[in-house]
Structure formats: C-alpha cells, structure tokens
Amino acid sequence: MSAALDTLLHNAAVWRGSEHSRAESESIPSGFDTFDNALGGWPLGALIELITAREGIGELSVLLPALARLSKDERWIALINPPYIPYAPALFHAGIDLAKIVVIRAPGAADVLWSMEQALRSGTCSAVLGWPAAMTEQAIRRLQLATETGRALGAYFTQPGATARPSPVPYRLRIGGSIDDIRIEVLKRRGGGLSSPLHLTNAFYRQCCGCA
Amino acid sequence: MLWLCLNFPRLPIEVFLRAGTSPEPLVVAGGGNAPLVIACDERAAAAGIRSGMALSAAYALSPQLIVLTRDTKAEQSCLEQIALWALQFTSQVSLLASDSLLLEIGASLKLFGGLDTLCKRINESAAQLGFDTLVAVAPTPRGAHWLAGAGFGVIVEQHKTLRHHLDRLPVTCLNADADTFKSLARAGIRSIGQLASLPRDALARRFGQRLLDQLYRAFGDLPDPQPAFTPPSSFAAHLALPSPVSDAEALLFGAHRLILQMTGYLSAGNAGVTRLRLALEDEDRKKTDVIVALSIPSRDPKHLLNLLRERLSQTRLPARSEAMTLEALDIAQLAPRNFSFLPDAAHVREERVTLVERLRARLGNDAVHGLSLFPDARPEFAWHESEPGAVAQSGPPLLRPAWLLQHPRRLKLHDGHPWLDGELRILDGPERIETGWWDGDDVMRDYFVARNDNGATFWIYRERSIAKNWFLHGIFS
Numbered sequence: 001m002s003a004a005l006d007t008l009l010h011n012a013a014v015w016r017g018s019e020h021s022r023a024e025s026e027s028i029p030s031g032f033d034t035f036d037n038a039l040g041g042w043p044l045g046a047l048i049e050l051i052t053a054r055e056g057i058g059e060l061s062v063l064l065p066a067l068a069r070l071s072k073d074e075r076w077i078a079l080i081n082p083p084y085i086p087y088a089p090a091l092f093h094a095g096i097d098l099a100k101i102v103v104i105r106a107p108g109a110a111d112v113l114w115s116m117e118q119a120l121r122s123g124t125c126s127a128v129l130g131w132p133a134a135m136t137e138q139a140i141r142r143l144q145l146a147t148e149t150g151r152a153l154g155a156y157f158t159q160p161g162a163t164a165r166p167s168p169v170p171y172r173l174r175i176g177g178s179i180d181d182i183r184i185e186v187l188k189r190r191g192g193g194l195s196s197p198l199h200l201t202n203a204f205y206r207q208c209c210g211c212a
Numbered sequence: 213m214l215w216l217c218l219n220f221p222r223l224p225i226e227v228f229l230r231a232g233t234s235p236e237p238l239v240v241a242g243g244g245n246a247p248l249v250i251a252c253d254e255r256a257a258a259a260g261i262r263s264g265m266a267l268s269a270a271y272a273l274s275p276q277l278i279v280l281t282r283d284t285k286a287e288q289s290c291l292e293q294i295a296l297w298a299l300q301f302t303s304q305v306s307l308l309a310s311d312s313l314l315l316e317i318g319a320s321l322k323l324f325g326g327l328d329t330l331c332k333r334i335n336e337s338a339a340q341l342g343f344d345t346l347v348a349v350a351p352t353p354r355g356a357h358w359l360a361g362a363g364f365g366v367i368v369e370q371h372k373t374l375r376h377h378l379d380r381l382p383v384t385c386l387n388a389d390a391d392t393f394k395s396l397a398r399a400g401i402r403s404i405g406q407l408a409s410l411p412r413d414a415l416a417r418r419f420g421q422r423l424l425d426q427l428y429r430a431f432g433d434l435p436d437p438q439p440a441f442t443p444p445s446s447f448a449a450h451l452a453l454p455s456p457v458s459d460a461e462a463l464l465f466g467a468h469r470l471i472l473q474m475t476g477y478l479s480a481g482n483a484g485v486t487r488l489r490l491a492l493e494d495e496d497r498k499k500t501d502v503i504v505a506l507s508i509p510s511r512d513p514k515h516l517l518n519l520l521r522e523r524l525s526q527t528r529l530p531a532r533s534e535a536m537t538l539e540a541l542d543i544a545q546l547a548p549r550n551f552s553f554l555p556d557a558a559h560v561r562e563e564r565v566t567l568v569e570r571l572r573a574r575l576g577n578d579a580v581h582g583l584s585l586f587p588d589a590r591p592e593f594a595w596h597e598s599e600p601g602a603v604a605q606s607g608p609p610l611l612r613p614a615w616l617l618q619h620p621r622r623l624k625l626h627d628g629h630p631w632l633d634g635e636l637r638i639l640d641g642p643e644r645i646e647t648g649w650w651d652g653d654d655v656m657r658d659y660f661v662a663r664n665d666n667g668a669t670f671w672i673y674r675e676r677s678i679a680k681n682w683f684l685h686g687i688f689s
Contacts, residue, residue: 054633056668060614060689074560076567076600084615084687088583088595089607091614098583098604103597104571105579115571124564178667179688 031065032200047144048155048171058179068095070126078119080130120146127153214318217356219346225251230342231466242282299480306438354430358385379405447540456532470538475511484509487542494531509544522573613671613686620683630682634664
C-alpha cells in the first residue's frame with residue numbers, strides 16, 4: 001500500500017498542494033532554517049497576517065533577518081503605526097540599514113490603511129509592516145492587491161491576543177512561545193496550512209538571555 | 213526652418229469653460245448695440261445656436277441661455293499662458309493676432325521623433341489643457357498662419373508645394389482694411405491664387421506695396437522675422453471657474469489644467485518646482501492658499517496633482533470657489549539624467565521620495581520620519597527621529613529590545629518582586645547606566661532582561677535612587 005502510494009506521489013503528473021506555494025511565488029529567506037524549509041522564506045507580493053499571542057515574544061524579531069537583507073536594497077522599509085518606538089539600536093544591531101527605515105504615524109484608522117496601501121502599491125518599499133487597529137475584509141482585499149502590485153513583503157500585526165478569524169488574507173501565521181524559542185503556527189498559506197508548529201531558535205537572544 | 217501655427221478657434225469660449233462645463237446653454241457674445249454670438253458651447257449648439265447669429269435670435273432659441281461678454285484681455289493672457297506651455301516643444305514661440313501661436317519646429321523634429329509624432333503630441337497635450345486646436349505646418353511663418361487661420365489643418369514641408377496650398381486660400385487671410393477687401397471682391401478676386409497671378413507692379417500700384425509684401429512673405433520670397441516670446445522668470449496662471457465649486461474633485465479638474473501648463477513651462481527651462489501655491493478665490497474674493505512643498509524638484513504632473521489632492525483633502529474650504537491661481541513659488545534646476553534601460557539606484561531614490569511626499573501631504577510633515585542612532589548611553593537618547601534616507605551612524609552592539617516605550621511604565625511589586633502579567637524572572641543583568649548628570653536628564657539605573665510565566669520578555673530597570681522603583685522600558689518583540 002505504502003509503496004504504491006510512494007510511486008504514485010513520485011509520478012510527475014501528480015500535483016501536490018503543499019509544493020504549490022514554493023514553486024510559484026517569490027520569497028526572501030527568513031534567516032531561520034526551519035521556517036525556510038517549510039515555507040520557502042517570507043513570501044513577497046502576498047499579504048501576511050501575523051497574530052501574536054502577547055507582546056514581548058519576539059514577534060518582530062522573526063522578521064528582522066529578512067528586513068536586514070531587504071535593507072541592502074535602495075527601497076524603503078515602512079513601519080506604519082508601530083505600537084511603541086521602533087528602537088533604532090536594536091534594528092541596527094539586527095543588521096538593518098537605518099537609512100531605509102521610514103516610520104509613519106497615521107492619526108486615524110483610515111489613514112493607517114491608506115498609508116499601507118500607498119506604501120505597498122508604490123513599488124518603492126521592499127517591506128511594509130503595519131499595525132492597524134482593525135481590519136475589514138474589504139481592506140484586506142485592497143491591501144492584497146497593492147502588495148501584488150508592489151511585490152513587497154507586506155505584513156500586518158493584529159492586536160495582541162486576537163483570535164484568528166476567516167478572511168481573504170493569503171498567509172496567516174500565529175506567533176507564540178518566547179523570543180529565544182519562537183513557535184509559529186502556519187494557519188493559512190497558499191497550498192494549505194501546516195499541521196505542526198515551527199520552532200525558531202534565536203541563537204543571539206538565547207545566548208544573551210542566558211537561558212536554556 | 214519649419215513653422216507650426218497653433219490656432220485656437222474656440223478660445224473666446226474656452227477661456228470660460230476650461231475648468232468645467234456649464235449647467236445651461238452658454239454663449240459668448242460681443243459687439244455693441246446689436247450683439248452677435250461669437251462662440252457657443254455644445255448645449256447651445258444643440259439648441260440650434262451658431263456663432264455669428266444675433267444674440268436676440270439665440271435667446272429666442274434657448275430662453276435659459278447664459279450669456280457671457282467676450283473677454284479679450286483674458287484671451288490674451290490665456291494665449292500667453294499657452295505660449296509658456298508651448299516652450300517645451302521649441303525655444304522659439306511667437307504670439308500671433310489674438311488666437312494663434314507660432315512655433316519654429318525645424319530644430320525640434322529630431323528630439324521629438326519626427327513631424328507626425330510632434331504634431332500628434334502637441335495636439336494631445338493641448339487637448340489636456342482644455343483647448344481645441346488647429347495645427348498647420350508650413351516652411352514660412354505667414355503661410356502657416358494663413359493655413360491655420362483659414363481652417364486648413366495641413367502639413368506642408370516643402371517650399372515647392374506651399375504655393376499650391378496657399379493658392380486655394382481666400383483673400384480674407386490678408387491683413388488689410390475693409391475697403392481693400394471690397395475692391396478685391398469687386399474685381400472678382402477671391403483666392404490668393406487669383407491675386408498672385410496678377411501682374412505684381414499693377415497690384416502694388418492699386419493696393420499698395422504692403423499687401424504685396426504680405427504675399428511675398430507668405431511665399432517665402434521676402435524674409436519674415438518673428439518676434440520671439442520671452443518667458444517671464446516666474447510662473448503664475450489664473451483660471452476662472454464656470455460656476456462656483458466646493459467639491460475637491462471639481463477643483464482638481466481645473467488645477468490639473470494649470471499644472472500641465474506649469475509643467476510645460478518648467479520643462480522648457482529643464483527646471484522643477486519645489487514649492488507651489490494654489491490660491492482659491494471664493495465668492496467674496498477671499499483667498500485660501502494651499503501650499504505644496506517638495507523635497508526634490510519635480511515637474512511630473514501626476515505627482516504634483518497627487519500631492520495637491522492630498523493637501524486639498526486636508527484643507528477646509530470656507531466657501532465655494534470661483535477662481536484659482538497656480539503659482540510656482542520656488543523653482544530649481546533639475547539635474548540632467550540619462551535614460552537607462554534598467555531602473556538604476558538614482559532613479560529608485562528619486563522615486564521613493566515621491567512616496568514620502570505623498571504621505572506627508574496627507575498626514576503632515578511630522579508623521580513621517582526616519583531613524584538614526586545617536587551616541588548617548590541613555591536609552592531614550594540613543595536614537596533620533598531623522599529625515600528618511602539620512603545616512604546612519606554606527607553604534608556599539610548591545611542587547612536592546614526592538615520596542616522602546618516613550619515613557620517608562622512603573623511596575624507593580626508583589627512581595628518585593630516586579631510584576632507584569634505574572635512574576636518577572638531576571639534572565640540577564642544588571643547593566644548599569646549612570647550618566648547625563650550634566651544636562652539635568654541624568655539617569656541612575658540598573659537594567660535587566662526579565663521574563664514572565666507567559667514567556668514574554670521585557671527590558672526593565674530599577675532606579676538607583678532611594679525609592680528603588682522598577683520600570684518597564686522596552687519589549688523584546
């Protein structure tokens with residue numbers, strides 16, 4: 001039975017959904033092997049929803065190696081309405097060229113979405129990270145279109161502790177654990193979710209935090 | 213030399229209608245006691261009104277007719293504005309009569325990719341400005357003017373064929389008095405061809421040498437120098453709206469025309485604008501200024517219009533606007549750029565500035581900033597807001613959280629231990645920071661990396677003053 005299944009799966013005519021996402025879209029290495037093996041890196045040109053269990057678990061640090069790589073490019077890295085001050089020494093230490101960072105403080109909820117759309121669509125941003133107060137299905141569709149147009153790494157963070165709700169976003173990841181051992185559940189991606197969570201070990205923080 | 217004459221047959225009405233359409237049939241009339249219709253809009257034309265008709269007859273056809281008096285002064289200044297715009301196609305532009313411009317295009321053909329392409333571009337570009345045009349090209353300036361004025365939109369490149377085209381024109385092309393035209397008509401001379409076939413000396417005796425010289429100049433037998441239009445060193449253009457407007461999109465429609473005019477003027481001098489003002493005038497003649505500032509000079513009409521749109525949406529207009537004036541406040545030279553097949557770094561840098569400008573136009577200047585390091589051991593002073601794109605300094609590698617709190621938050625204590633969603637266990641520290649006594653913002657703190665039971669990691673400190681309070685200062689996000 002299992003041998004028969006194997007031959008079937010190795011037949012070139014069989015198309016497997018789990019390979020779909022890697023073959024089709026552009027991506028950028030995340031800097032974490034387990035993540036890259038499972039997802040092929042962070043997708044470019046597809047909107048990503050990041051659900052964080054709580055603050056302070058390394059929710060931004062999972063993106064920093066990719067941002068460092070993208071900051072070699074001439075384009076901006078836009079941070080739109082971050083909940084706190086994006087701390088320049090930490091970003092610099094992560095290898096990000098600070099000259100590429102643009103921080104945008106939009107006064108209203110509509111302005112946040114507008115700024116994200118402008119940044120994503122412009123094609124002059126390599127990455128756009130947003131912290132909107134809330135997302136509507138219509139806003140997600142608009143941002144997804146803008147992300148496709150600009151070919152950027154486009155991601156938004158939900159409010160800490162929010163639960164996953166069905167929406168048209170192509171990628172939905174839940175981040176848990178703690179900064180030196182981050183657990184990522186891939187709830188949704190092109191080609192189907194992953195059944196088991198990914199563990200990303202952050203060597204730098206593990207060493208600094210002095211914990212095992 | 214090759215001359216292109218740009219005739220504006222509907223200028224008297226376009227002066228009023230460029231910025232939008234009128235809700236009722238509209239005509240422009242003039243001419244003393246028995247006014248005649250000089251030009252009419254589409255609605256009026258649909259009602260059967262034609263130019264040349266007596267105004268009373270027009271009223272009979274359409275009682276709700278709006279009648280505007282012809283404004284020759286506005287037409288003249290409008291023509292000068294178009295001349296500014298036309299400077300992008302050639303360095304020599306002349307104003308002719310009241311409704312025509314003359315462009316010497318012989319030297320521009322190569323740059324614009326040939327005569328046909330150039331003519332097409334001029335036509336399309338003029339239509340975007342809101343003008344109907346008639347274009348005629350001839351090897352002599354007067355020839356081009358006659359052809360365009362008589363409604364012949366032909367392109368004549370060779371001297372040989374010019375005569376053939378000019379011969380068909382009516383004698384009314386000539387610049388002469390009514391008596392001359394009467395006697396020409398009496399003699400049965402209707403076309404230029406008939407006139408030119410008469411013996412020249414007899415013609416000179418009967419109608420004067422001036423008339424004959426006009427023929428010679430049109431045929432290219434006499435030199436015909438044209439006074440070149442010299443552009444002013446600044447740009448300001450005015451536009452009256454057909455009816456008062458409060459809607460931003462309707463205002464932008466008019467502003468778009470003015471922006472195109474301005475960008476034409478700017479490209480003539482290879483310049484860009486860094487600050488521009490749109491002054492909106494309401495019914496009480498009160499002005500509201502909308503100012504757009506750019507960090508890199510630009511003459512991209514799309515970009516400028518986008519910035520203006522964002523600025524306008526942030527501006528509260530007190531009343532409906534009747535007129536607008538666009539003014540280029542600061543003009544700067546643009547660096548010449550080579551066209552490249554691949555998008556180069558300099559191009560990307562220029563492009564990305566437009567994003568910052570667009571965001572700032574809507575959100576305000578302070579809402580968009582960059583980050584830079586500052587050599588100060590105090591965490592709150594170790595970074596600065598800077599202009600996006602400013603070159604960053606480097607700093608020492610230290611363990612720092614990605615989020616910093618604007619104001620440190622006092623932590624609660626449980627049995628003497630700091631508490632944040634659970635007891636905080638110290639993972640790392642202390643890192644002692646004790647400095648800044650010289651400027652009054654001195655800090656005496658021991659920093660720790662701490663984690664609660666949920667796995668959230670924080671950057672906290674204990675004051676080394678007497679109180680020994682605990683504070684949250686950063687989040688390892």
